[in-house]
Amino acid sequence: MEEEAGGSITSVPLRTPLVGRLPLPENVPIMKTTQLNHVAIHVADVERSCDFYRNILQLGPLPRPDFDFPGAWFLLGADQELHIIGDRTADVVGDHRGNHYALMVDDIDAWENHLIAQNVKYRPRATRPDGAFQIFLTDPDGHVIELCTAVVD
Numbered sequence: 575m576e577e578e579a580g581g582s583i584t585s586v587p588l589r590t591p592l593v594g595r596l597p598l599p600e601n602v603p604i605m606k607t608t609q610l611n612h613v614a615i616h617v618a619d620v621e622r623s624c625d626f627y628r629n630i631l632q633l634g635p636l637p638r639p640d641f642d643f644p645g646a647w648f649l650l651g652a653d654q655e656l657h658i659i660g661d662r663t664a665d666v667v668g669d670h671r672g673n674h675y676a677l678m679v680d681d682i683d684a685w686e687n688h689l690i691a692q693n694v695k696y697r698p699r700a701t702r703p704d705g706a707f708q709i710f711l712t713d714p715d716g717h718v719i720e721l722c723t724a725v726v727d
Contacts (some may be wrong), residue, residue, distance in 0.1 A: 575677050612647075613675050616662040617715045618658035619643045623658050626713050630692055631677070650677065668718035670697060670710040676720035682707045 598604065617623040624646050627633045633648035636655060644660030657674055667673055673714065679685050686709060690695050695713040705726030 612657050613650070615661055615663070615713075615715070615717050616659050616666075616726055617713075617717075618660075618662045619714070620646055620660040624713050627656065627658070630689075630694055630711075631719070632688075657660040662715060666716035668712065668716050670718055670720065671691060672718075674710065674718035676708075676721055676722050679721045679723060682709065682721065682723050685709065 615623075624635070627646075627648050628635065631654060634651065636647040636649055638647040639646060646658045648656040650656050650657070659719075686699060687697075689709070689711065694711055696709050698709075700708045702708060707723045709721045710718055713720070
């Protein structure tokens with residue numbers, strides 16, 4: 575919106591860049607995000623977290639640049655990453671209906687059996703209204719992780 579000399583507001587012409595997006599003013603360049611690159615979590619003990627993400631979530635480690643703070647990187651799926659950042663002192667706030675991140679899994683039964691075998695506490699499997707399955711678990715610092723399946727057609 576622009577203000578005219580007399581103080582009244584006029585609307586700016588809008589354009590719709592893509593189906594399903596809100597219209598943008600004409601003077602705003604059309605840009606897009608291409609994908610989620612990484613999720614970063616703050617942890618108290620990097621080694622304890624690495625053990626959890628390697629052995630419980632079975633994530634593969636990635637090379638990490640030589641930052642001046644402790645941490646580790648792991649591969650999530652095909653090309654997204656989990657960045658663990660050490661020296662956490664603040665509380666973690668996570669909840670299955672609040673702060674969490676979700677990982678799509680290939681076989682929810684196998685994952686549930688793995689969690690049971692590893693004595694990992696988790697919320698009982700739930701089915702979303704669209705038919706996808708969900709299991710929520712918590713890492714050693716309290717970060718909530720959802721394991722989910724694809725939507726059932």
